[in-house]
Amino acid sequence: MVKQIKEVMPHIAFGGDYNPEQWDEQVWLEDAKLMQEAGVNLVSVAIFSWSVIERKEGQFDFAWLDKVLDILHSHGIGVALATATASPPAWLSKEYPEVLAVQENGVPFQVGSRQHYSPNSKRFRYAVKQLVTEMANRYKDHPAVKLWHINNEYGCHLAECYSEESLQAFRTWLKDRYHTMDNLNKKWGTNFWSQRYNAWDEIQFPANLPTFYNPSQKLDYKRFMDEAIFELYKTEKEVLRDITPEIPVFTNFMYEFKPLNYFEWAKDMDLVTWDSYPDPREGKPYRHAMHHDLMRSLKHGQPFYLMEQVTSHVNWRDINLTKKPGEMRLWSYSTVARGGDGVMYFQWRQGRAGAEKFHGAMVPHSNNPKSRTYQEVKQLGNELKQLDGLVDARTNAKVAIVFDWENWWAVELEGKPHNKLSYLNQVYQYYRVFYEKNIAVDFVDPTSDLSDYQLVVAPMLYMIRDGEEKNLEQFVDQGGTLVVSFFSGIADQQDHIHLGGYPAPLRKLLGLTVEEFAPMADEETNTIVANGEPSTVDTWADIIRLEGAKSIATFKENWYQDSPAVTIHQYGKGSSIYIGTNPSEAYVDNLFEGILQQLSISAPLSVPTNVEVVERKNSNETYLFILNHNTDPVTISLDKGVTYTNCLNKQKVTDEIHIGHTDVAILTY
DSSP states (O other): OOOOHHHHOOSOEEEEEEOGGGSOHHHHHHHHHHHHHHTOOEEEEOTTOHHHHEEETTEEOOHHHHHHHHHHHHTTOEEEEEOSOSSOOHHHHHHOGGGBOBOTTSOBOOSSSSOOBOTTOHHHHHHHHHHHHHHHHHHTTOTTEEEEEOSSSTTSSOOOOOOHHHHHHHHHHHHHHHOSHHHHHHHHTTTGGGOOOSSGGGOOOSOSOSSOOOHHHHHHHHHHHHHHHHHHHHHHHHHHHHHOTTSOEEOEEOTTOOSSOHHHHHTTOSSOEEEOOOOGGGSSOHHHHHHHHHHHHTTTTOOEEEEEOOSSOOSSSSSOOOOOTTHHHHHHHHHHHTTEEEEEESOSBOOSSSTTTTSOOSBOTTOOTTSHHHHHHHHHHHHHGGGGGGTTOBOOOSEEEEOOHHHHHHHTSSSOSSTTOOHHHHHHHHHHHHHHTTOOEEEEOTTSOOTTOSEEEETTOOBOOTTHHHHHHHHHHTTOEEEEESSOSOBOTTSOBOOSSBSGGGHHHHTEEEEEEOOOOTTOEEEEEETTEEEEEEEEEEEEEESSOEEEEEEOSSTTTTSEEEEEEEETTEEEEEEOEEEOHHHHHHHHHHHHHHHTOOOSSOOOTTEEEEEEEOSSOEEEEEEEOSSSOEEEEOOTTOOEEETTTOOEEOSEEEEOTTEEEEEEO
């Protein structure tokens, strides 16, 4: 039976990627001492070590790794031991060129970077299984090993493969999915453009075509590649479960990552982990706050680990701005506030060679323990030691946002009425409101149990599969409030139109039909009027005909002036709101201000702008995070009659608290 994460790591995990194979042995002991001083309690080791572990096929060298793990354990530092499969060695591709992934133009990728493997290569899967078996048998009883870190950032650089072996695997996948050619032809709509197939071997990749792809085929190819990469992960997990059944496993997810359906992947993770690199140019990092909330939601509120962030600056943007003093600490506490039970970095020691040598680290090139970077790392690491009681504490959200990876794939395929629509931007538009109002948010997929929520928002839910509309209807019928944005309920899982008037699956729930779409040109805008107040809209207008719903905002201009733009419909004990355009931030703010007031959903505290407030709770205590993203100090009024304890200095606090610029307070009560 796999151990619970809290049993394995009863503290907030703090550390980072450690690459000792890039350094001489005499550095290892120095590293361990510096880690100990900085409060490090967990490091990921061997992520990119395949070529030094298996120097030739079947010839394994673990002596150096034995020493590293022994040193770390003797200094009280746990290890998330990586399976080393993230980048195959040169000998593997030389001996077995079929392991290389192939580009859409038919040209194989080459050795010299990373992640150049085809997930559908049987020879690659065999080599992976051999390596992981050796590592698991070697270290199954080593006391330093707390977690298994499988591969690294699956699909980051290569999420599609067009090799012959991948094509055969795709055809097999289609046979398993559709069983007969007649069924596939029906599901793909192949009578259009004479695309009908008579045999499985007639099917090719949706690649190198003279014009538009078949959207059903393209969507299935995305599903196939997602599942192929997932099977590669599960191959490693199966080996580890068999040899080390108690040790939890994970692989690290990424920011704004479209190719992999993380809701499905998370079901096979013991711990959700992800990598976050906010650009300092963004200012307030609400987009990354959103992804913290998304990662926390993937396993229904179970806390996650942030496996990678940077102390100072990355190396891969056009201009790599450095985090200002205090920002790294503040953003790290935002991670913890939103469900992070681990704060890790890439990487421990700044590299001397290779493509990422200018990427920041916990120990910079100067190797100076007095450097600003190391001192900030040390401060944070030792502060986190005081938060053991926070481990496994949860977030209690009454608001949920529907997020669906397959919908993301489908809505952004070519051939739409507006081909510049961004699913993420629509999600961000609505998330931002709750972030700025300090309202806790969970993310759900369309089939999730919604009974714990009062308000659910479904931005641009273009794809609705059979039965998903029933879940939304049940939520509203039982008293929930649902907000749906434009271009929702249009297509099924094959990207075939739901007939019967847009949005056919939601017509009854929304009390309306959309007669036609009126996309707007790049610079075109319109105005909507609600309660006599005008607001600017752009991008899109739905031509709405009411079927029981009530208009609460109308278009002021163009041939569809005076027609409904935003509607509300009473359905059972609840109500549904439809937004048939892309409104301004001001309108969205005002709309949700009214909804939240009506539902009595409010922030834990009333605070100035750019102050983030988040709560996490366990059975004994509430942890109240107050994060000041301003460049000036703030004074926050607290609930009267409550005595709080500041976790970071153990002082008692009542009535109000003063928080410096770029600073944080964590209060318990």
